[in-house]
Amino acid sequence: MIYRNRGSSLLIVEHLTCAVLQDISLTLKDAEPVCLSGASGSGKTRLLRAIADLDLNTGKVMLDNVVRESIDPQSWRRKVAYLPAESRWWAQTVGEHFRDPASVPFGRLGFDDQVKDWKVERLSSGERQRLAVLRLLENQPRVLLLDEPTANLDAQSTQRVETLIGEYISQAKAACLWVTHAADQIRRIARQRLLLENSHLKPAAVAE
Numbered sequence: 001m002i003y004r005n006r007g008s009s010l011l012i013v014e015h016l017t018c019a020v021l022q023d024i025s026l027t028l029k030d031a032e033p034v035c036l037s038g039a040s041g042s043g044k045t046r047l048l049r050a051i052a053d054l055d056l057n058t059g060k061v062m063l064d065n066v067v068r069e070s071i072d073p074q075s076w077r078r079k080v081a082y083l084p085a086e087s088r089w090w091a092q093t094v095g096e097h098f099r100d101p102a103s104v105p106f107g108r109l110g111f112d113d114q115v116k117d118w119k120v121e122r123l124s125s126g127e128r129q130r131l132a133v134l135r136l137l138e139n140q141p142r143v144l145l146l147d148e149p150t151a152n153l154d155a156q157s158t159q160r161v162e163t164l165i166g167e168y169i170s171q172a173k174a175a176c177l178w179v180t181h182a183a184d185q186i187r188r189i190a191r192q193r194l195l196l197e198n199s200h201l202k203p204a205a206v207a208e
Ligand SMILES: Nc1ncnc2c1ncn2[C@@H]1O[C@H](COP(=O)(O)OP(=O)(O)OP(=O)(O)O)[C@@H](O)[C@H]1O
Pocket: 019, 020, 038, 039, 040, 041, 042, 043, 044, 045, 046, 047
């Protein structure tokens, strides 16, 4: 991945509290992906969902120094975008889930352009995962909250996703919090690593 500059603080979370986490603070800088790890059930998904304001939570969250409360919830969720581990699909065909399918770089994640005519019901879990990444990026988020985005992918697809997201983060000067357990992936992509343990977030070494 190519990272041009050292980033500046883009998303600031202070004293975030939700159903399963208390008093979590963190800062995400632009163009500096942060990997988040932690045991199963430690609250990684809950943390991402709380930052995206998808679950009830309290605390101060700021994007570009603007507090979350002053941005309407729909815009907030577009700017601070959560990619769930299992994506949701509601229309019949893939293309219907994109605003402008003709401009989506399907080829970057190994699809040809006919994929937009595919029925959603035929998609494998890995195809869903790759298409969900493209759908997320189409909204040009400022912050990417990624919940194990390559969990179902082979090595080549994983590399394609890492490269596409890395380029997006660099070019758009976006921030990224990426949940992963894979040590090799953390070494490839992380500028910083956080570990969620006993409801506390602590820094961890990128290479172990
Ligand atoms: N709405 C909720 N209210 C209360 N507890 C919840 C709620 N949703 C999930 N939990 C519990 O909170 C804990 C953290 O869940 P979460 O999904 O964030 O874990 P995780 O770290 O993402 O785990 P995994 O790596 O297995 O996906 C779990 O014990 C889960 O059962």
